[in-house]
Amino acid sequence: MSKNTDDADGSSVLQSKRNATRYQILVQIAERQPAVSQREIADAIGVTAQAVSDYLLDLVEQGYAIKHGRGRYEVTKEGVDWLMSQTDALHEFVQHVSEDVIGQVEIETAIATTAINEGETVSLMMQDGVLRALSGDVGNATAVAVTDATADRDVGVTDFDGVVDYDVGTVTIVSIPHVENGGSATVDPTLISDYVDTHELIATAGTEALAAVRAASLEPDIRFGTVASVREAATKGLDVLLLATTNVLSAHTDELRDGNISYEVVDAAEE
Structure with missing residues (x-):
C-alpha cells in the first residue's frame, strides 16, 4: 500500500x-x-x-x-x-x-394546557415561546402523548403529524457603550421604554446593559443574555429586545445571522 x-x-x-x-x-x-x-x-x-x-x-x-x-x-x-x-x-x-x-425525532416535551392521558392524540401549538399540547385532534399539528399530565405540567409527545404553525421572532439589539465610553449614562431611558412595548422579551448582555434597563425602571426577563438564549427565544417565535454592551455585540449578531434570525441594531448613544 x-x-x-x-x-x-x-x-x-x-x-x-x-x-x-x-x-x-x-x-x-x-x-x-x-x-x-x-x-x-x-x-x-x-x-x-x-x-x-x-x-x-x-x-x-x-x-x-x-x-x-x-x-x-x-x-x-x-x-x-x-x-x-x-x-x-x-x-x-x-x-x-x-x-x-x-x-428530538422520537420524543418532544410540551406543556399540557388540559389534562392529557398517555396514548391519546393531542394538538400542538407554540405559545409564548413554549410548545403546548391540547387534548384532542383540533389543530394543524398533532402528536401522541407518551405520558400522563395535568394542565400546566410537562408531557412527552411523539408520532408527529403536520407542522406547528408560528412565525419566527425578530431581535432588536440596542447597543450600549462600554463604561469607558460613557456606559449606561449615555442612554436615554425613554428609548428603552419605547422599544419595550413592541417586544415580548427583554434580555441584557453586559453590566452596562443591565444598568441601562434598570435606569428605565425595568427588569430584564433574561439577565444573562447569552447568544444561545436570545437565538432560541427568537427561534421559538418571540420578538426579543436585547440590550448588549458593545464588546459582546458581534457575538450576538454572528449567532443570529447563522440562525437566519432577522435583527436590527440600534446605537443607543446616537438616538
Missing part, C-alpha cells in the same frame, strides 16, 4: 471507509497484542486476510503500529493518539445523533 493520503486531508472514520477499516484493525491489534492473528482480525471485521495484511503494512509505514516479528504487532503511541482522536470524533457524533436527532 502507498502512503495513506486520508490523514493528510483530515478525513475521519466517518468520512473515509479506508480510515474506518484502519481504525478497526488498530483496535483489534490493541486487544490482541503482541500475538496478532490476521485471520482472526479478518473474521472479526469482515474483510479478507490479505486486506488485513496490506493494512498492517500501511499501519507500520504510518508509524501507528510496530512489527516485532512474524504475527507480532504492537500499537505505537502515535497509533494510540490517532485512535483516541477518532474515538472522540465518533463519541461526539453519536452524542449528537442520540441527543439532537433521535431525541
Whole structure:
C-alpha cells in the first residue's frame, strides 16, 4: 500500500471507509497484542486476510503500529493518539445523533394546557415561546402523548403529524457603550421604554446593559443574555429586545445571522 493520503486531508472514520477499516484493525491489534492473528482480525471485521495484511503494512509505514516479528504487532503511541482522536470524533457524533436527532425525532416535551392521558392524540401549538399540547385532534399539528399530565405540567409527545404553525421572532439589539465610553449614562431611558412595548422579551448582555434597563425602571426577563438564549427565544417565535454592551455585540449578531434570525441594531448613544 502507498502512503495513506486520508490523514493528510483530515478525513475521519466517518468520512473515509479506508480510515474506518484502519481504525478497526488498530483496535483489534490493541486487544490482541503482541500475538496478532490476521485471520482472526479478518473474521472479526469482515474483510479478507490479505486486506488485513496490506493494512498492517500501511499501519507500520504510518508509524501507528510496530512489527516485532512474524504475527507480532504492537500499537505505537502515535497509533494510540490517532485512535483516541477518532474515538472522540465518533463519541461526539453519536452524542449528537442520540441527543439532537433521535431525541428530538422520537420524543418532544410540551406543556399540557388540559389534562392529557398517555396514548391519546393531542394538538400542538407554540405559545409564548413554549410548545403546548391540547387534548384532542383540533389543530394543524398533532402528536401522541407518551405520558400522563395535568394542565400546566410537562408531557412527552411523539408520532408527529403536520407542522406547528408560528412565525419566527425578530431581535432588536440596542447597543450600549462600554463604561469607558460613557456606559449606561449615555442612554436615554425613554428609548428603552419605547422599544419595550413592541417586544415580548427583554434580555441584557453586559453590566452596562443591565444598568441601562434598570435606569428605565425595568427588569430584564433574561439577565444573562447569552447568544444561545436570545437565538432560541427568537427561534421559538418571540420578538426579543436585547440590550448588549458593545464588546459582546458581534457575538450576538454572528449567532443570529447563522440562525437566519432577522435583527436590527440600534446605537443607543446616537438616538
